[in-house]
Structure formats: structure tokens, C-alpha cells
Amino acid sequence: MPGLEDLYREIILDHYRSPRNRGELETPPAHMAEGFNPLCGDEIKVFLTVENNTITDIRIGGQGCSISQSSASMMTTAVLGKTVEEARQVLQAFKEMMSIHEHELDDTNADASPAPQLGDLEALRGVVKFPVRIKCATLGWNTLDQALVEATA
Amino acid sequence: MTLDAAAVKADFPLLNNLINDRPVIYLDSGATSQKPQQVLDALNHYYEHLNANVHRGAYYLAAAATDATENARLRVANFINAPADREIIFTKNATEAINLVSYTWGRANLNAGDVVLISSLEHHANIVPWQQLAADKGIEVRWIPLTDDGQLDLTDLDQMLEGVKLVAISAASNVLGTLPPVRLLADAAHAVGALCLVDASQWVPHRPTDVAEFNCDFLVFTGHKMCGPTGIGVLWGRAELLEAMPPFLGGGEMILNVTQEGFTANEIPWKFEAGTPPIAEMIGLGAAVDYLENLGMDNIVAHETQLTGYALRTLGDRFGEDLIIHGPQDLTIRGGVLSLCYKDVHPHDLSQVLDERGVCVRAGHHCAKPLMRLLGVGATARASLYLYNDESDVDALADALEAAGQFFAF
Numbered sequence: 203m204p205g206l207e208d209l210y211r212e213i214i215l216d217h218y219r220s221p222r223n224r225g226e227l228e229t230p231p232a233h234m235a236e237g238f239n240p241l242c243g244d245e246i247k248v249f250l251t252v253e254n255n256t257i258t259d260i261r262i263g264g265q266g267c268s269i270s271q272s273s274a275s276m277m278t279t280a281v282l283g284k285t286v287e288e289a290r291q292v293l294q295a296f297k298e299m300m301s302i303h304e305h306e307l308d309d310t311n312a313d314a315s316p317a318p319q320l321g322d323l324e325a326l327r328g329v330v331k332f333p334v335r336i337k338c339a340t341l342g343w344n345t346l347d348q349a350l351v352e353a354t355a
Numbered sequence: 356m357t358l359d360a361a362a363v364k365a366d367f368p369l370l371n372n373l374i375n376d377r378p379v380i381y382l383d384s385g386a387t388s389q390k391p392q393q394v395l396d397a398l399n400h401y402y403e404h405l406n407a408n409v410h411r412g413a414y415y416l417a418a419a420a421t422d423a424t425e426n427a428r429l430r431v432a433n434f435i436n437a438p439a440d441r442e443i444i445f446t447k448n449a450t451e452a453i454n455l456v457s458y459t460w461g462r463a464n465l466n467a468g469d470v471v472l473i474s475s476l477e478h479h480a481n482i483v484p485w486q487q488l489a490a491d492k493g494i495e496v497r498w499i500p501l502t503d504d505g506q507l508d509l510t511d512l513d514q515m516l517e518g519v520k521l522v523a524i525s526a527a528s529n530v531l532g533t534l535p536p537v538r539l540l541a542d543a544a545h546a547v548g549a550l551c552l553v554d555a556s557q558w559v560p561h562r563p564t565d566v567a568e569f570n571c572d573f574l575v576f577t578g579h580k581m582c583g584p585t586g587i588g589v590l591w592g593r594a595e596l597l598e599a600m601p602p603f604l605g606g607g608e609m610i611l612n613v614t615q616e617g618f619t620a621n622e623i624p625w626k627f628e629a630g631t632p633p634i635a636e637m638i639g640l641g642a643a644v645d646y647l648e649n650l651g652m653d654n655i656v657a658h659e660t661q662l663t664g665y666a667l668r669t670l671g672d673r674f675g676e677d678l679i680i681h682g683p684q685d686l687t688i689r690g691g692v693l694s695l696c697y698k699d700v701h702p703h704d705l706s707q708v709l710d711e712r713g714v715c716v717r718a719g720h721h722c723a724k725p726l727m728r729l730l731g732v733g734a735t736a737r738a739s740l741y742l743y744n745d746e747s748d749v750d751a752l753a754d755a756l757e758a759a760g761q762f763f764a765f
Contacts (some may be wrong), residue, residue: 203375203376205711206707206708206711206762209707210704210762216624216762241719242702242703242719242720242733242734243719243720243724243727243733243734244703244734246731265733266701266703266733267701267702267704268701268703268704268763269701269703269704302444332707335703335707338703
């Protein structure tokens with residue numbers, strides 16, 4: 203039985219208390235995508251400015267639990283300044299961390315193609331021990347995915 | 356207290372098991388109730404001693420299984436004071452029961468411009484079927500607003516009733532615990548020639564139910580919230596309405612005759628029960644009715660009212676303004692459903708911390724998103740009380756809330 207400390211790591215609580223890149227951007231020129239978690243009612247908006255294939259600004263709106271909010275906050279710092287392709291790689295790596303078990307990930311890491319460093323995002327690894335909360339952690343990322351599609355259409 | 360809470364709790368095996376090495380403090384009966392041994396025994400007894408399809412065989416087992424299900428229908432009819440057992444239609448849940456009415460009565464009787472009046476307290480099950488009808492047939496779905504403390508605001512009821520063909524309201528809110536004035540609304544509906552459907556999913560498990568007292572035309576509820584199994588719900592309707600309605604699903608059991616040219620529908624209730632029904636679940640629901648009647652619905656009301664009062668006092672005393680309990684505070688117009696917002700702690704996080712102490716509450720929008728929007732929140736944490744809960748469960752909830760407050764103290 204995993205404990206609360208596996209879920210609520212200090213850096214997660216820090217991003218929850220002081221969310222980074224919170225707010226809105228004018229659309230257009232920015233692009234916006236909206237995500238819903240039908241289980242708990244959380245709603246999130248991702249605003250994105252892409253210039254020369256690079257994410258030059260990103261903002262998060264909406265409301266949600268500590269996991270969805272901190273995950274979205276950490277996401278903004280992870281992808282800001284990245285190219286669209288780099289952002290998609292981070293997104294992919296994050297979703298892989300969320301959807302498979304920890305030891306399996308460790309086992310396969312050695313021979314996997316070089317994945318982007320997740321850095322602070324590693325703190326969210328504990329979420330996989332709480333399957334109900336995976337949807338919270340991935341809400342912002344799935345919404346980013348949509349916003350990237352919009353921005354590159 | 357008139358119920359022996361310890362004796363009641365002893366009837367429920369899950370509440371006496373350890374889950375993850377700790378006792379279960381179950382405060383989510385609004386979502387589904389736990390099941391007493393008596394109901395589990397009835398399910399097992401059917402499968403071990405009676406299992407055969409119903410209304411189909413001439414052999415002893417087939418007749419015995421048929422008798423058992425039809426006897427359950429009779430007990431359910433008596434439980435809600437229905438005039439006849441043929442007015443009891445078994446469905447898979449309350450949602451299907453409302454959809455049955457919207458698809459058959461609604462599509463046969465409602466036309467563009469007709470109004471279905473619902474309240475702002477409704478569960479999605481009593482919203483979306485009418486919105487589907489609005490999309491298909493151009494009817495209007497109109498909403499009764501709420502007062503600040505979560506009661507129906509009936510100030511402009513006369514105006515709201517213009518053009519109304521059906522008033523569809525819940526008898527007890529699954530979010531706020533509010534008990535709307537069903538009889539008043541049913542009478543008002545009849546006065547303008549409309550019918551009244553009552554979603555009694557959160558009422559029937561907790562309070563004596565009398566369809567004559569409600570004076571309604573349809574009443575729906577579900578088995579699994581009243582100590583019965585999942586997969587069984589009930590539509591009660593006035594016989595003359597049910598007889599005039601076209602059938603719902605087509606198939607076996609719902610027909611009198613089938614030829615290459617067409618079919619003749621069966622009599623009620625079987626006209627609306629296509630295919631092999633949930634036989635074990637009907638029998639299990641009958642056992643749940645027996646269980647509740649043996650305890651006495653009046654005793655259950657007394658117990659829950661006392662316990663809800665204790666919960667409101669305890670939580671109010673311990674948390675003051677840090678804890679918002681949505682909905683009416685007056686025990687005469689509310690049930691034991693407590694929707695909580697605690698400081699700035701998100702309900703999802705709150706329920707996670709509570710879970711660590713074995714306290715089960717529901718976090719989310721409770722399938723009532725329009726109501727959440729009116730309350731100005733995305734979600735609440737909901738503790739819902741039932742006959743097996745006692746003051747120790749409320750105390751455990753309060754202790755867990757305090758721990759959550761400390762954990763998220765920024």
C-alpha cells in the first residue's frame with residue numbers, strides 16, 4: 203500500500219502552491235486547447251504561442267487538484283523554449299512514465315533510444331501507484347497535445 | 356437512536372473486513388450501499404437452488420424461479436405502496452428507467468415546443484435523456500432555479516409551468532441532500548395537465564416511499580443504493596400510462612405473438628422487459644426490501660436524521676468556517692448527504708488523504724455538473740450516511756479532515 207508521501211512529493215506541493223506560467227494568452231495569435239477530466243470535473247486550458255517552430259510562451263488556466271495543477275505547472279517549465287518536436291518527445295516520455303510500472307520502465311531504460319531527461323517531472327513517477335490519479339497527472343499533457351496540433355495545423 | 360447500529364453493521368460483511376489492514380469507514384452510500392448478508396444469501400440461494408430461466412419452462416425449477424422473481428416484484432410494489440405489482444417494471448438501474456420513459460412516453464407524447472421542467476439539482480440521469488429528446492424532437496428543457504441554501508426556488512412556479520407536459524424532479528439531491536417538495540410539484544403539474552416523474556434514487560433507500568402520497572405518475576429508483584445488488588432498477592408508472600406507451604426494447608418476453616408480418620406486445624410489466632431479465636438481481640432486490648422493512652423505514656429515518664444532526668454539529672464545531680457544507684442545514688428538509696469543501700484543499704486531494712485512513716468519500720462532480728456550476732465549484736467531497744453508519748464514522752471523518760488540513764497547510 204503506497205503512502206501519501208509517494209504521491210505528494212515536496213516539489214509537487216511547491217508547484218501546487220506556486221504554479222508557474224499561470225494565466226491566459228490572447229487568441230490569436232496564441233492557440234488554446236481545453237481539457238476535461240470527466241471523473242472529477244477538473245478543467246484545464248493550455249495557451250500556447252509557437253514561433254519559428256519553437257514554444258515561446260505557454261500559460262495554464264482552469265482549476266483542478268494538486269496533481270493536475272502541479273503536473274501542468276511542471277509541464278510548462280519543461281516545454282517552454284523547446285521546439286515542437288522536442289516538446290512532443292517530452293510529452294511522449296512523460297506519458298510512458300505514467301502508463302507503465304516503475305520497475306518495467308527501469309528494466310527497459312538501458313536499451314531504449316535516448317529519451318529526454320524528465321528532470322523535476324520524475325517527482326510525478328509516484329502517481330502510477332495511484333491509478334485513479336494518472337488521469338489527473340496527464341490532463342495538462344493531453345491538453346498540450348491538442349494545443350500543439352492546433353498550433354501546427 | 357432506535358436502530359442498534361452495532362447489530363446493523365454486523366450484518367454487512369464488507370464493513371467487518373479489514374481492507375489494507377484497516378477497518379473501512381464507508382461514507383459513500385450515495386454512490387452505492389454495502390450489502391447485508393441476507394441479500395448475499397438470497398443471491399447465492401437462487402444460484403444454488405433455483406437457477407433456471409423465467410417465464411419459459413414447464414419444469415419445477417423454471418416455475419420456482421418465475422415465482423421467486425414475481426414475488427420480488429410484489430414485495431417491491433408493496434414497499435412503495437404501488438396499487439398493483441404489474442406497475443413495477445424492472446430495469447437495469449434508475450438511469451435506464453428514466454430513459455425508458457423518455458424513449459417511449461416522451462417520443463409518443465411530446466412535440467416541438469413542449470416543455471419538460473426539471474430542477475437544477477438533477478443528476479445527469481434526469482437531465483441528459485431530456486436533452487436527447489430536445490435534440491430529436493425540439494422540446495424545451497426548462498430548469499427550476501435554486502435558492503442560496505440549495506432548495507428549489509419556486510417563486511415563479513406558475514410562469515415556469517407554461518407549456519409544461521412533464522415535471523421531472525429528484526425527491527432527494529445526491530449532492531446537497533435537499534428534499535424538494537415533490538407532492539407540491541406533482542399537484543402543480545397535474546393542475547396544468549402535465550405528468551410528474553420522480554427520481555427517487557436517493558429517497559427510496561432512506562425514507563418510507565408512497566407513490567400515492569407523492570401523487571406522481573412515474574417513479575424510478577435503483578437497487579444497489581438500497582442494500583440490493585447492482586444491475587437492477589425499478590420504474591413504477593400508473594398502469595393506464597404504461598399500457599398506452601409503446602414498448603422499449605424488442606425481443607423475447609416482451610411479445611404475445613410474433614409472425615413474419617409483425618409482433619403483438621405483451622402485457623405490462625413484461626412488455627417493457629425484453630430478453631432474459633436480471634433474475635438473481637430481482638430476487639436480491641426483494642431480499643433488500645425485506646431487510647429494510649424488518650429494520651423499519653421509520654427507524655431508518657430516525658437514525659439517519661439523528662446522525663446527520665450529529666455530523667453537522669460535529670463538523671461545524673470542529674472546523675467552523677474552514678469547512679463549507681453545501682445545501683440546507685435544516686434537518687427537516689435534508690438527508691444525510693454532506694457535500695464538503697475544506698479550506699483550499701481540492702476534493703480529490705481531500706479524498707486521497709481520507710483514503711489513507713480508510714475513510715471512503717466520493718470526490719468529484721457527482722454526475723451533476725450543472726449544479727456544480729451553480730455552486731461555483733468544480734467538485735466537492737461528499738460524505739453520505741446510511742443505516743450502518745454511526746457516530747464513530749463521523750468522528751473518523753472529522754479526524755481525517757483535520758489530518759488533511761495539516762497535510763495541506765501552506
